[in-house]
Amino acid sequence: MTPRTARRARRTLPLTGTAVAALLVLSACSSSDDTSSGSSSSAPGAAKVSGTVTVFAAASLQETFTALGAEFEKAHPGTEVVFNFGGSDTLAASITSGAPADVFAAASSKTMAIVTDAKDNASAPVTFARNQLAIATLPGNPDQVTSLKDLTKSGLKVVLCDRTVPCGAAAQKALDASGLELTPVSYEQDVKSALTKVELREADAAVVYKTDVRAAGDKVEGVDFPESADAVNDYPIAPLKDAPNAEAAKAFVTLVRSAEGQKALTEAGFLTP
Amino acid sequence: MTPPASDTRKGGRRPGRIRTGVPFALLLPALLGLAFLLLPLVALLIRAPWHSLPEQLTSPEVWQALRLSLVCATSATALSLVIGVPLAWLLARTDFPGRGLVRALVTLPLVLPPVVGGVALLLALGRNGVVGQWLDAWFGITLPFTTTGVVLAETFVAMPFLVISVEGTLRAADPRYEEAATTLGASRFTAFRRVTLPLIAPGIAAGAVLAWARALGEFGATITFAGNFPGRTQTMPLAVYLALQSDPEAAIALSLVLLAVSIAVLAGLRDRWMTTS
Numbered sequence: 319m320t321p322r323t324a325r326r327a328r329r330t331l332p333l334t335g336t337a338v339a340a341l342l343v344l345s346a347c348s349s350s351d352d353t354s355s356g357s358s359s360s361a362p363g364a365a366k367v368s369g370t371v372t373v374f375a376a377a378s379l380q381e382t383f384t385a386l387g388a389e390f391e392k393a394h395p396g397t398e399v400v401f402n403f404g405g406s407d408t409l410a411a412s413i414t415s416g417a418p419a420d421v422f423a424a425a426s427s428k429t430m431a432i433v434t435d436a437k438d439n440a441s442a443p444v445t446f447a448r449n450q451l452a453i454a455t456l457p458g459n460p461d462q463v464t465s466l467k468d469l470t471k472s473g474l475k476v477v478l479c480d481r482t483v484p485c486g487a488a489a490q491k492a493l494d495a496s497g498l499e500l501t502p503v504s505y506e507q508d509v510k511s512a513l514t515k516v517e518l519r520e521a522d523a524a525v526v527y528k529t530d531v532r533a534a535g536d537k538v539e540g541v542d543f544p545e546s547a548d549a550v551n552d553y554p555i556a557p558l559k560d561a562p563n564a565e566a567a568k569a570f571v572t573l574v575r576s577a578e579g580q581k582a583l584t585e586a587g588f589l590t591p
Numbered sequence: 592m593t594p595p596a597s598d599t600r601k602g603g604r605r606p607g608r609i610r611t612g613v614p615f616a617l618l619l620p621a622l623l624g625l626a627f628l629l630l631p632l633v634a635l636l637i638r639a640p641w642h643s644l645p646e647q648l649t650s651p652e653v654w655q656a657l658r659l660s661l662v663c664a665t666s667a668t669a670l671s672l673v674i675g676v677p678l679a680w681l682l683a684r685t686d687f688p689g690r691g692l693v694r695a696l697v698t699l700p701l702v703l704p705p706v707v708g709g710v711a712l713l714l715a716l717g718r719n720g721v722v723g724q725w726l727d728a729w730f731g732i733t734l735p736f737t738t739t740g741v742v743l744a745e746t747f748v749a750m751p752f753l754v755i756s757v758e759g760t761l762r763a764a765d766p767r768y769e770e771a772a773t774t775l776g777a778s779r780f781t782a783f784r785r786v787t788l789p790l791i792a793p794g795i796a797a798g799a800v801l802a803w804a805r806a807l808g809e810f811g812a813t814i815t816f817a818g819n820f821p822g823r824t825q826t827m828p829l830a831v832y833l834a835l836q837s838d839p840e841a842a843i844a845l846s847l848v849l850l851a852v853s854i855a856v857l858a859g860l861r862d863r864w865m866t867t868s
Contacts, residue, residue, distance in 0.1 A: 405836065407836035407837065408836050410836075411835060411836050411839070475733075475736065477818065480819065480833055482833065482836045482837040483836075502820070503735075503736035503818060503820060504736050504817075504818025504819050504820050504824065505818075505819050505820060505821075505833075506818065506819065507814070507819065507832070507833065515818070518713060518717060518719060519717075519718060519719035520713060520717050520718050520719065520735045520736070521736075
């Protein structure tokens with residue numbers, strides 16, 4: 319017993335020493351990171367945009383924003399746009415927990431509010447597009463879905479977005495407004511997963527956005543329903559406060575709101591704000 | 592830590608002891624590694640909403656998810672035992688061409704990202720899948736979005752753990768007992784049932800617990816293949832993931848439950864895995 323405790327006591331000192339050293343190493347890394355990125359963003363000639371710009375965007379924006387990202391890289395040589403597409407709520411949660419992002423484009427004001435409530439935005443969010451729901455069915459619409467009510471038919475496998483995701487919240491709003499009760503087979507974590515289930519023919523129908531139906535081409539067939547007019551989503555965009563590349567963030571937001579950006583969005587089926 | 596004053600007096604360093612000290616170059620990364628593994632778990636405990644915890648944990652949604660998780664993990668383990676133990680026996684006790692390849696294929700789900708497993712399951716057993724379309728056409732069985740789908744996804748990911756564990760135990764077990772049994776007139780199946788199984792029971796148990804734990808934590812294959820519907824396919828990991836977006840406190844509470852279950856599993860396995868000799 320005694321010699322063992324003695325040995326342990328001798329070890330305690332270097333042990334704490336290493337722990338401290340480890341912390342120092344780690345903090346040294348992070349602080350040097352901060353200074354390097356800080357100096358690049360506060361560089362003279364503020365109009366000059368360079369480096370990587372990280373954009374967190376709603377899954378429904380995937381096609382349009384990918385195209386706009388390519389435009390951006392062309393217009394600002396030396397830049398690279400990195401996208402993270404996903405459910406707006408997931409993205410908002412990762413931004414408020416400190417994920418390094420420059421721009422956030424959400425599919426609803428509610429999910430943008432998660433970020434603004436945490437004061438993680440650099441300037442007030444602006445609505446740059448709106449989107450309307452549509453039903454995606456299998457090609458040829460074999461189940462003859464023509465209305466929202468048809469989705470409640472028994473035996474029909476319908477997938478919805480989870481209620482925490484904007485498309486799920488909007489779908490729920492449309493269903494509630496028309497007094498319909500719909501039990502889906504699954505609540506998917508973002509709109510693209512819901513659409514994919516129909517594309518793979520695992521589900522018969524999904525409530526997604528018009529833009530998703532259009533982007534999927536002939537892999538699904540879209541059915542418009544009038545109730546969707548009551549559940550139109552606003553898409554807000556904002557540069558973020560802790561943006562590693564603040565200048566590029568502003569430039570990207572400008573591009574999205576420009577005539578060119580709006581044209582791309584309208585072509586994809588988005589409504590103008 | 593321990594009061595060192597009285598112990599260090601003699602400087603009990605016998606010459607032979609000096610070189611047994613841990614070199615700094617190993618101690619530093621070792622401690623970093625330890626801290627790295629423990630820190631997230633400690634953070635989970637620190638940030639846990641202890642006040643609202645009883646409320647969180649007694650909510651019907653949590654119990655629904657927990658019950659579904661336990662049922663599915665247990666079913667997946669049972670299924671793994673029924674088809675996995677014979678597979679392990681085949682790999683360990685018989686000789687057939689391409690056995691090495693088969694073993695490699697069996698271990699593939701161990702290294703395959705579970706989401707990929709989920710996609711593969713969809714393509715195989717989905718309503719439009721290679722096999723699934725016939726299941727649907729002939730028997731009207733569709734597996735995606737069902738609890739059975741969850742069990743299959745978990746089995747796909749967890750069974751290799753059982754197979755590997757049991758196969759290892761079989762290889763270590765002396766085959767002469769079985770040979771003795773067969774020379775005494777037992778059929779090979781009787782020898783397997785009466786001699787081999789009792790002999791490797793501890794290995795099977797360990798493999799089953801390992802598979803069960805893996806099944807309990809399964810996320811990627813489940814959400815891809817079986818979707819997410821509370822009470823039917825929403826297991827604990829899915830509930831944690833989705834709760835994190837809307838209600839982080841609930842996510843932490845759910846995580847604590849899974850942590851507790853994991854610790855219980857480790858405690859149950861401690862004799863086998865935690866003691867190194």
